[in-house]
Amino acid sequence: MSNRVYIKTVGCQMNVLDSEMVIADLKRHGYTVVDSADQADCVLYNTCSIREQAEEKTYSALGIIRQEKEKDPSKVIGVMGCMAQKDQELVFKRAPYVDLVVGPGQLHTIPTLLDKVRGGEGRQMAVSLGRKSGSQLEIARSHETFDPLRDPTMRPTPFQAYLRIQIGCDKFCTYCVVPNTRGPEQGRAPEQIYAEAKILAEQGAKEITLLGQTVNSYRFKHEDGTVTDMASLLEQLHDIDGIQRIKFVTNYPKDMTERLLETIRDLPKVSPYLHVPAQSGSDEVLKRMKRGYTVADYMAMMERIERILPEAAISSDFIVGFCGETEEDFQKTVELVKRCRYKNSFIFQYSVRPGTKASERLEDDVPRVVKSRRNVELLAVQDAIAKEDNLKLVGTTVEVLVEGPSKKGVKNDEGDHIIQMIGRTHCDRIVVFDGNRRQAGQFMSIHIDDASSHTLVGRVKTVEVVSIGSLV
Ligand code: 5AD
Numbered sequence: 001m002s003n004r005v006y007i008k009t010v011g012c013q014m015n016v017l018d019s020e021m022v023i024a025d026l027k028r029h030g031y032t033v034v035d036s037a038d039q040a041d042c043v044l045y046n047t048c049s050i051r052e053q054a055e056e057k058t059y060s061a062l063g064i065i066r067q068e069k070e071k072d073p074s075k076v077i078g079v080m081g082c083m084a085q086k087d088q089e090l091v092f093k094r095a096p097y098v099d100l101v102v103g104p105g106q107l108h109t110i111p112t113l114l115d116k117v118r119g120g121e122g123r124q125m126a127v128s129l130g131r132k133s134g135s136q137l138e139i140a141r142s143h144e145t146f147d148p149l150r151d152p153t154m155r156p157t158p159f160q161a162y163l164r165i166q167i168g169c170d171k172f173c174t175y176c177v178v179p180n181t182r183g184p185e186q187g188r189a190p191e192q193i194y195a196e197a198k199i200l201a202e203q204g205a206k207e208i209t210l211l212g213q214t215v216n217s218y219r220f221k222h223e224d225g226t227v228t229d230m231a232s233l234l235e236q237l238h239d240i241d242g243i244q245r246i247k248f249v250t251n252y253p254k255d256m257t258e259r260l261l262e263t264i265r266d267l268p269k270v271s272p273y274l275h276v277p278a279q280s281g282s283d284e285v286l287k288r289m290k291r292g293y294t295v296a297d298y299m300a301m302m303e304r305i306e307r308i309l310p311e312a313a314i315s316s317d318f319i320v321g322f323c324g325e326t327e328e329d330f331q332k333t334v335e336l337v338k339r340c341r342y343k344n345s346f347i348f349q350y351s352v353r354p355g356t357k358a359s360e361r362l363e364d365d366v367p368r369v370v371k372s373r374r375n376v377e378l379l380a381v382q383d384a385i386a387k388e389d390n391l392k393l394v395g396t397t398v399e400v401l402v403e404g405p406s407k408k409g410v411k412n413d414e415g416d417h418i419i420q421m422i423g424r425t426h427c428d429r430i431v432v433f434d435g436n437r438r439q440a441g442q443f444m445s446i447h448i449d450d451a452s453s454h455t456l457v458g459r460v461k462t463v464e465v466v467s468i469g470s471l472v
């Protein structure tokens with residue numbers, strides 16, 4: 001039997017990492033990876049549930065794959081990730097040609113379940129327990145972190161890697177489906193994280209990005225009762241030779257403590273870049289979202305960051321049009337963006353998610369056109385700020401880790417000549433410059449000549465040669 005697998009991933013970095021892990025696992029089980037669904041014996045969709053639109057896109061992609069299945073009924077179609085956990089049997093109802101449904105806490109079952117489907121045992125499903133479907137321990141155990149051996153060829157670049165330090169979320173923001181789909185918050189043991197980071201370094205990773213839904217709330221309680229928190233974990237990982245940058249996403253404002261900020265300041269490898277979603281600038285809205293802080297608390301956190309890490313770049317997420325959001329509430333969000341001067345913000349229109357508190361108790365009463373208008377308005381404010389701040393960097397020199405050709409570079413790449421390359425600064429700013437493919441994975445100094453709201457444009461800084469005597 002031929003074993004060709006194709007995986008399509010949508011959603012957050014956690015999904016990207018899950019796909020990397022699943023593919024590495026399947027390769028160890030004899031599978032080879034192909035670039036398109038039509039070449040594959042097994043097609044896996046790694047899905048997202050954060051907004052309705054993400055789910056609808058997946059269901060329509062599944063509708064298209066149906067034709068492939070009709071041409072070749074032996075082709076196995078699998079749905080994994082958050083939508084699998086949330087919809088469970090509903091996936092089979094809405095897309096009857098799906099063979100496999102696997103939640104994010106059950107990814108280790110995929111090779112066995114694929115064997116069962118292909119062995120003629122019919123549809124298979126592996127999902128974790130719901131948040132009220134058992135004891136705390138049973139629920140937590142049913143959501144397993146999946147971090148098998150790493151395979152650098154599975155990543156877009158071998159010198160950058162995601163590393164999971166935490167799964168799940170216990171914050172239960174009223175709009176959010178993640179605590180249901182990814183289960184209780186569980187920190188991974190620091191020894192495991194350290195061992196994985198060492199392997200990544202040996203494989204050539206120069207930059208690691210630590211992943212967790214509320215990554216700075218990371219805690220691991222050891223058997224002797226002592227606790228490793230985020231600051232101690234960063235201190236441990238900082239020792240690893242080869243790793244030169246450590247980033248982490250996503251942060252929860254309330255847990256951005258002075259101790260953590262001081263640790264970031266004192267560890268040069270840790271990027272002074274903090275993604276700390278505010279979600280709204282109105283206390284009334286924050287209360288209905290059950291975010292657990294007020295605008296004053298958030299601003300106190302910004303003041304701590306400014307004092308301890310004055311060079312840090314901050315980014316945020318916002319939801320516009322949440323239940324009951326008035327024009328006045330929205331203007332408070334605009335004000336917050338202006339006060340915080342974020343490097344960038346991701347702005348989303350509120351989408352009702354079944355199973356969340358907001359869907360049960362609050363009315364989705366902001367019309368779609370109003371959500372859309374607020375989205376555009378907030379984005380314009382954010383982009384203008386980002387452009388102003390980026391322009392201040394013109395004339396300076398920044399150090400980037402070169403990632404590879406930019407989209408434009410890929411398009412114009414006809415061989416080994418000068419193309420547009422893309423890199424990122426320690427603060428996560430995107431920089432484009434003319435270079436060549438061999439520079440990927442290197443740290444380079446780039447002189448900035450121009451800037452837009454999302455990108456800095458520069459050129460490789462030539463090293464000044466000071467001549468000592470005559471060389472002739
Ligand atoms: N509707 C719109 N945006 C949402 N997010 C989370 N849940 C929803 C929802 N129901 C946004 C939040 C979060 C980001 C990952 O997605 O801003 O930080």
Ligand code: SF4
Binds near residue numbers: 170171177178179214
């Ligand atoms: Fe969702 Fe809130 Fe948890 Fe973030 S902190 S994953 S928004 S519940």
